[in-house]
Amino acid sequence: MWQVIARNIRNDIAAGRLRHGQQLPSTRELATLYGVSVDPVSRAMTELANEGLVINRDRAGRIVNNPDAEATAAPTTPVVPQVILIGGYAGSGKTELGRILARRTHWPMLDKDTTTRPVVEAALERLGIAPSDRESDVYLNVIRPTEYEALIATMSENVSCGSSAIVTAPFIRELADRAWCERIAATVGSMNAELHVIWVRCDEPTMKSYIKQRGAARDSHKLANWDAYVANxxxxxxxxxSHTVIDNSADAAPLQEQADELLQRLAQQQR
Structure with a gap:
């Protein structure tokens, strides 16, 4: 668990959720958040301090140390617009990867939940269904398809203006469907852009940790029925x-390193 905790905090720092100089919760608060004893939290903090990402201050707690991320980098403007489509199961770290890439490139990030959640929750409530529902037939067969339609339309509008885009969503049904994959590739190609599909792979303990940490109402059913959920x-x-796999398991290379390698490959392809 100490590796999972260290990875979660490291990813949050790289993704900008934890900013340079921000004070971290106490050891006991983090232990409660992750549902563990204080020992794995302390070991995770020691690891992050050794990496220079966290500074321990006597009697004043810990703060994030990531000054380089606050420097304004020049936006990357490729000759050909790039579409990075990132999929993965809940808690895999796909949104964190998208945020890291967006901070590196300054390309717009289009996340399904951020883009559509308020409308989805209002629609579900109007239909007499809990706003957090993500399991009913109404959500899966009526609401969900329109979420993805809106997300892809937003991506297309950006790309048609010559902008690159980073798109994050589970994309599980979609990426399993060869016909859908061919359509999205044709859509991106018709706009003289290049499509890069990324699948974020993650081990089960790390996924569960991510989901518990974010505390989203839409995840309550998964956590309450975790064994049944994981079985599927x-x-x-x-x-x-064609796709690239990014491994966000606890023992994999840091997500920010894999993000940098991905961007280097894209830059080389542009030359």
Missing amino acids: VNLSFAPAI
Whole structure:
């Protein structure tokens, strides 16, 4: 668990959720948040301090140390617009990866939940269904398809203006459907842009930790029925289209390093 906790906090720092100089919760508060004893939290903090990402201050708690991220980098403007489509199961770290890439490139980030959640929750409530519902037939067969339609339309509008875009959503049904993959590739290609599909792979303990940490109401059903939920998670899932796998498991390379490698490959392809 100490590796999972260290990775979560490291990713939040890289993604900008934890900013330079921000004070972190206490050891006991973090232990409560992750549902563990104080020992794995202390070990995680020691690891992050050794990496220079956290500074321990006597009697004043810990603060984030990431000054380089606050410097304004020049936006990357490729000759050909790039579409980075990032999929993964809940808690895999796909949004964190999207945020890291957006901070590196200054390309717009389009996240499904951020883009559509208020409308989805209002629609579900109007239909007499809990706003946090993500399991009913109404959500899965009526609401969910329109969420993805709106997300792809937003991406297309950006790309048609010559902008690159980073798009994050589970995309599980979509990326398993070869016909959908061919359509999205054709849509992006018709706008003289390049599509890059990323699948974020993650181990089960790290996924559960992410989901518990974010505390979103839409995840309550998953956490309450975790064993049944995980039984339907295919950890070896592979999209039905050419793609890159990013591993966000606890023992994998840091997510920010993998993000940098991905951007380097894209830059080389542009030359």
